Structures are given as C-alpha cells and as structure tokens.
Amino acid sequence: MEDNRPIGIFDSGIGGTSIWSAIHQLLPNEKTIYLADSKNAPYGQKSKEEIIALSIKNTELLLEMNCKIIVVACNTATTNAIQELRSKFKVPLIGIEPAIKPAATHSKTQIIGILATQGTLNSELFNKSTAKFKNIKIIEQVGHGLVQLIENGEINSKEMTRLLHSYIDPMVAANIDYLVLGCSHYPYLIPQIKTMLPSNIIIIDSGEAVARQTQNILVEKLGLSNESDIEPIFYTNTNPKVLKEILNNKCKVLQINF
Secondary structure, three states, X not given: OEOOXXXXXXXXXXXXHHHHHHHHHXXXXXXXXXXXXXXXXXXXXXXXXXXXXXXXXXXXXXXXXXXXXXXXXOHHHHHHHHHHHHHHOOOOEEOOOOOHHHHHHHOOOOEXXXXXXXXXXXXXXXXXXXXXXXXXXXXXXXOOOHHHHHHXXXXXXXXXXXXXXXXXXXXXXXXOOEEEEEOOOHHHHHHHHHHXXXXXXXXXXXXXXXXXXXXXXXXXXOOXXXXXXXXXXXXXXXXXXXXXXHOOOOOEEEEOOO
C-alpha cells in the first residue's frame, strides 16, 4: 500500500544527517523531513528531564507535519527518552543505540571502546545493554567538545584533532579491536579517526542498522511504502550554513523556530 506521508527524523543538531543519509540511500523514494535542534545541542550535557521534554517537542512537530514514522536519530535522546515517547505517541518510533552487540560479539581481544556523550553513557538503557556482555571489557570515553565543534563546522580543526587523539590514543593503547561510535554526529569524524587507528581496529556506527529497521517497520509491519521521488526537507532552528555545507548544498534547508 502506497503512503506518501514523510518519514520524520530528528536529532540534537546536524549529526543525525548521517542516519538520514543511510535511510535515504536504502529508501530513496521515501519523502523525509529532518529536524536539527541545533539551538539545544548537545543533548548529552542535559538532564534526563530536559532530554525527554525536547524529544517530545520534536516528535510533536514532526507529527504536525504528518509523518508516518519517526526516527530518533540521536543516541542521547533514544537512551533517555524513547520509552516515554513510545508510551505517549502511537506513531512507530525507531531509536538509535550504540552498536555494542556486534562489537562485543566479534571482538577477539575482548576489549572494545565506545566514544559517546555523557548523556548516553549515563543512561539506564545503555547500562542495561552493556551489562549483557560480562566477559567483554568496555572502555567508555565521553566525547567532550566534539558535538560543539561539529555543529560549528570545525570538523577538520586542530582542536578536533587534539581532542580525538586524547580520547582515542588511550583506547588503542588498551588493545581495543572495535571502536563503537555512540553519537550520530561522530560518523563525520571517521576519516580523521581512521588515521589514528591501527588497521586491525574496526569502527562501528549505527546508521545502516537504523535504515534497515526503518525499512522493516515500513514495509513488513505497516505495509506502507512510497514510490515517488520527493525532495527531502531539512529544518533547523539556528543558522543553516553548517547544515547546508554538511549536505553539500544539495538539499533544501529552512530555518524555523521550534
């Protein structure tokens, strides 16, 4: 059954565009609406109550835009607010969590690293996920400052390189063989991170898995799909310059208040 209502996606800023990109690649005919709540970035330094309130606000706005499914393209929002969102709204909601399971399952050294926000690492959902892997040593590292630099368009700055080395070098020294990126902003740092890692260390992010889950919910459970090619729309509540740049100036970006 064709349903031309859009897929709604929100994040604390521009980082969730890495999730949007994976969804758009897998489902190119689906209309998408993306909300970048950059005014309130980063979510990772906010209280659980603040994160829930912001997530509800974003979800309500996407529902006003007639979205048929909503992707919470933010690890911090998922790990802190997804249960509240699912209890409050009837629309299918897809979250994003750090991909601990594939890393823990395939690790040969039994030591894996995770780079994430404070809000994600402190969350009850994250701690439940990691508790399942008692034989694996998980080195947790808060990515202080990374989201702000990405939001400011400073992905390749000297400060970014300095911070990344300070976070990643100790994990390499600890003999990790998997590095899990636990924030949807961080895939934009993969080119830099790769230069800091030995070739045996595998980087994992959640983009493809979220895209497949979105497809699964749409097609298999809801029986909904869209076969028309509609231009995606991106909304931000701050200056759209950096968001336009990260999308290579190829997509429609509008600044609105929300």
